[in-house]
Every structure is written in structure tokens, then in C-alpha cells.
Amino acid sequence: MTGKELDIVTQKSLTGLTPENATYVARHLVMSGRLLDDNPEMAWQHAQAAQRRGGRVAVVREAAAIAAYTAGHFREALAELRTVRRMTGDDSFLPMMADCERGLGRPERALDLALSPEAGRLDEDGRVEMLIVASGARRDLGQTAAAVVGLQVPELRTAQEAPWRARLLYAYSEALADAGRAAEARDWLERAAVADVDGETDAAERLDELAGYSFSEEELPAAPRPSAPVTDASDGSDTSGEGR
Structure with a gap:
């Protein structure tokens, strides 16, 4: 692993660093990318190492x-x-x-961002990603009906090849489940499992767990919500210098 495994655009972004620093940063970026799915904590450690020497480069901070x-x-x-x-x-x-x-336990602030003028200018991908987050924030606040309505967009049925399709279907299933609409939630969970060819959600696993479960009167068990490992009440401001 030399650091040249990075794409050419990222390599070029490091040219403002000294050659030694550029190589050091590039190697840590490669390792961070490789570990991101299987060992995110170690990926974070590598990213921090890259940031310490390349923090003035936007792609490193990203x-x-x-x-x-x-x-x-x-x-x-x-x-x-x-x-x-x-x-x-x-x-x-x-x-x-x-x-x-939302992960910090501040769903109101998540909704503030979702309703901001800047969010209104996002492209389709960004807009749908924000709808998913906003629906989750509504669920966190107990606004279950609003969480459902917020995801009732044309993309639920029309965006067959979109990268976020499985997550949108899954989020809609979660919202329906929290709203007590069990049969519909099960139906959309099945759709999410079919769409999730890359394993982005646990829809298939949840369906396996629910095999043989009766939904005549009971609610579909809701998927666990994101935990908030950080409970700092601060606003998360950066002392050195942005919402799937």
C-alpha cells in the first residue's frame, strides 16, 4: 500500500502538501477507506492521522x-x-x-436543517436523503403521522435504480410501523429487502426474524433507532475551523 491507490482527483488535491506529508496522508486515507465497512473505529483512527497532517485539504476533512x-x-x-x-x-x-x-439526540435541530433554504436547493439525491433523516427525526419526537406523510413522495414507486431506494423503502416501513400500520409496514419491509442488493439495511434479517409472526392485530416490531453515543449538550462546533 503506497497511497497511489487513491483516485487521481484525491491524489491531486494533496499536491499542496510536502511530498512526505502527501504520502503519509494518502496511505492513511487508503486504509481508512478500506476499513470503513468492517472496522469503522479503526477507519476513524486512520482518518484522524491523515487529518493531523493534511487538515487544510478539504478531501481529507471529508x-x-x-x-x-x-x-x-x-x-x-x-x-x-x-x-x-x-x-x-x-x-x-x-x-x-x-x-x-439526530444521533446526538437533537431531532429539532435535524428538522431545522431539513427545513432550511439550503436544503431546498439540494439535488434529488440530497433531497431524498434529507427526507429520510427528517422522517426519523419526526419519529424521535413521537410525530408518527408526520413521519409517514413526509416520505409519501413519488420516488417511493418511481426511482427503481436510485442508490437510496432501499433506504427510502426501509425508512417508510419504519414510519408505518411506528404509526401502528403493521400490515403496510411488513409490505414495505419486503420491498426494501428486495431492493437492498448491497445490504445497506437489515430488512432481510428482520423479515427472517418475523417469519411466522402474526400481524392480525399486533404492530410490526420497529427497528432499533440510532443510538446517541455522544450526549454532550454543546452544539458540536468545530474549534479548529457538515447529515445516508
Whole structure:
């Protein structure tokens, strides 16, 4: 592993560093990317190492943000995302920022971001990602009917090839379950399992667990909500310098 495994755009972004630092940062970025799915905590450690020497490069801060988010370090992820957004002016990080707020136990702030003018300018992918986060925030607040309505968008049935399709179907199933609409929730969970060819959700596992379960009067057991490992009441502001 030399660091040249990075894509050419990322390699070029490191040219402002000294050759020694660029190589060091690149190697840690490669390792962070490789470990992200199987060992997110170790991926976060590698991303931090890259950030310490390459923190003025936006792509390095973005890698640190994604690693922190994946590892459940929502306060750190939020700080990094804010920094990346300031450095690049890119609002596409807003859904992840909102999800960090939800992970920190602050669903009201997640909804504030979802309703912001900047969120209204997101492209389709970003808009749907934000709808998913906002629905989860509504569920956190006990607003189950609003959580369902918020996901009743044309993309539920029309976006067959979209990268977020399985997660949208899954989120809709969760919202229906929380609203006590068990049969519909089961139906949409099955749709999510079919759509989830990459294993982004646990829809298939939940269906296996529910095999033989009767839904005549009972509710579909809701999937566990994201835990909030960080309970700091601060706003997550970055002291050094953005919402799946």
C-alpha cells in the first residue's frame, strides 16, 4: 500500500502538501477507506492521522467526517462536516449533518436543517436523503403521522435504480410501523429487502426474524433507532475551523 491507490482527483488535491506529508496522508486515507465497512473505529483512527497532517485539504476533512459518522462519533463528524462545508461551499453534506444532530439526540435541530433554504436547493439525491433523516427525526419526537406523510413522495414507486431506494423503502416501513400500520409496514419491509442488493439495511434479517409472526392485530416490531453515543449538550462546533 503506497497511497497511489487513491483516485487521481484525491491524489491531486494533496499536491499542496510536502511530498512526505502527501504520502503519509494518502496511505492513511487508503486504509481508512478500506476499513470503513468492517472496522469503522479503526477507519476513524486512520482518518484522524491523515487529518493531523493534511487538515487544510478539504478531501481529507471529508474523509475524517465520513469515518467519524460511520463510527458513531457524531459530534466529531458534525464538526468536520461544518468545516468541509465552509471550505467548499458544498451543501450536499446537509443530510449527514442533520443525521448527526439526530444521533446526538437533537431531532429539532435535524428538522431545522431539513427545513432550511439550503436544503431546498439540494439535488434529488440530497433531497431524498434529507427526507429520510427528517422522517426519523419526526419519529424521535413521537410525530408518527408526520413521519409517514413526509416520505409519501413519488420516488417511493418511481426511482427503481436510485442508490437510496432501499433506504427510502426501509425508512417508510419504519414510519408505518411506528404509526401502528403493521400490515403496510411488513409490505414495505419486503420491498426494501428486495431492493437492498448491497445490504445497506437489515430488512432481510428482520423479515427472517418475523417469519411466522402474526400481524392480525399486533404492530410490526420497529427497528432499533440510532443510538446517541455522544450526549454532550454543546452544539458540536468545530474549534479548529457538515447529515445516508
